[in-house]
Amino acid sequence: MHAHGGSREGLKLGAGHGKTLFFDAPSGLAGDMIIAALVDLGVPEKVVTNAVALLPLKGFHVHFGTRERSGIVATAFDVHVDGKQPERTYGAIRKMLDASKLPRGVKERAQATFRKLAESESRVHRMPIDDVHFHEVGAVDAIVDVVGSAAALEYLGARVVVSPLPMGHGWVKARHGVLPLPPPAVVECLHGLPTYDGGLAFEFVTPTGAAIVAAHAEGSAQWPAMAPERTGWGAGTANLRDRPNLLRVVLGEATSMVPTTTHAVLEANIDDATGELLGHCIDALLAEGALDAWVVPMTMKKGRPAFQLCALAPLAQADDIAAVMLRESTTIGVRRHEVARVTRPRHVEHVATPYGTIPVKVAAGPFGPPSRKPEFSACLAAAREHDVPVRAVLEAAIAAIGAAPQPKALPPTATTVPKRKVKASSGEKKRPRPRARAS
Structure with missing residues (x-):
């Protein structure tokens, strides 16, 4: 790896406001690749390093450099660990972030990313979320990747769209033993986001990379309707036999309002709930990630007074929000209508x-x-x-x-295809694995 040249003019704070940031990931992605690509795009390195410096972590240092893949010189980002690091639970990491002096927006993004990981591992291991014990994802390099990417995304302020993600096959050795690729935590994180067969025995998407896009991407598209303004490249560590191991990020203005199904309206007719219960249901739906929730008075059969409980949700979160509606209200069924949504930047x-x-x-x-x-x-x-x-x-x-x-x-923003709203199960760096090696 070569030293980072740093010749590109840096982007200013908020340069992505009202714009689209597209993660083009035919070779997958990992936390280090995301940071590298955003810095290559023009996010100043100090945005990442200053955020990491606010964490109570020791025994490591970070390094930016470059790697060449298929003639493309891309930025690389590495975390060098100087000594043994403790394993951390989700609860410990959450408290560490809460107590840190990170800016509120950065802290919220980092917390959202780790919560995605914790929820995924909680489902895989069937244990309470606060008891989830991170292994590889609790290591210092993964914490740096999560906080560094959160700082870079907050600095830009753009809406994130990610391409469909390749999934590898084979096996990977983790703390719990041998696991299938893609790792279980990755599959859980990517609920609602399109994936496809990557064709190699290789870990294309790491748990950290999956959690970052799951927490921050508004949708997925092969290529969004946009006028590209700037491109950044982030390099992975492995050499793949059939493609360059690169993540491309593209920043640009949205150019049209594409009528693509992006959200779902969920509704239920209820004639046996009090106003207090319905008010609680609205709060619960919003807490789960509904973009809006409301109640409409109505009259049902036999003249019974009733209410219609409704919620608007991103497609990828619609099932979870429907489950909340069923759990918290007295309804026994929820209707779902898929809709397109056009928003102002x-x-x-x-x-x-x-x-x-x-x-x-x-x-x-x-x-x-x-x-x-x-x-x-x-x-x-x-x-x-x-x-x-x-x-x-x-x-x-x-x-x-x-x-x-x-x-x-600014030009209109078209929401594209869906985004949804831990002992880690696999390694966090994209490198060949035993029995899962890209030749």
Whole structure:
């Protein structure tokens, strides 16, 4: 591996707002490849290293370099471990991240990634999620990959779309013994995302790589409708016989509104539940990952007053959210309608007010002037802190928004094909394995 040249001009903070970041992964992906590709795209190396430095971890150092694959010079990222590292439970990692000084957005992304892994391993090993014991995925290099990728994705702020992912065959040796490829945790993580036979006895997608895309990708497409602006390449460690072991990331503007089925509307008619129970159901559906949940009054047969409980969910999460609807309400059946969804590109800005800095949701695109809305929960917290009515904070935030520069309009964003919303079962670096070797 060669030293990293670093000649590419770096991207600015928020350069991906309102844009699509496409993970093109015909050779699969791993945590180190994702970080390498994002840095090659233009995310400054210090975004990754500064985030990792905020963790209470010792006995390692990181290195950026380059590798050449089929004439393409790609960035490589390695974590060098200087000594033995302790194995960690999901609960220990979650507490470590909670106690860290990572920025909130980075912390939330890292927590979402590790929760995907923990949920997957919990299902595989049939044990409570907090008791899940990470092996390879609890090692320092995997923690660095998760936190480093979270920092890079948060820095860009783009919506993520991933290509269908190749699955290898054969066997891999892990702490629990010999496991089939793809590893069980990978299959669990990728629920709802398209996969296909990769044709080699090789671990194309690692548990860390699977968890990162499962936690952050909004959908999957062979290639999204976009105007590419910038490309980055991340190199894997193994040499594959039939393709370059590379991950390509492409940042660009969405170019059209593709009417592709992306979400599901779930609904149930209920005539035997109280208002308190239905309110709880809404909270439970939103907590599970529903994009919206609501209740509509109606009249059923024999004139019985009733309600329709509804939720909007990404396709990959529809089954889980339907299960919550069945578990938490009194219904005995849930209907499902698949729909397409067109959205305005959105991001968050922060404005200064006499009551502190308030986050503001901004929705842009070619749909007229951008809409801006102060985050109500932040306004409510500021109002309580300063002992003023919440409407005073809202009015101050709206006035500050009006004084801010107006951003240019952005093209429409088309949501593509679905995304869903641990003793680790396999190794985390993409390298040939005994009985699973790419020649």
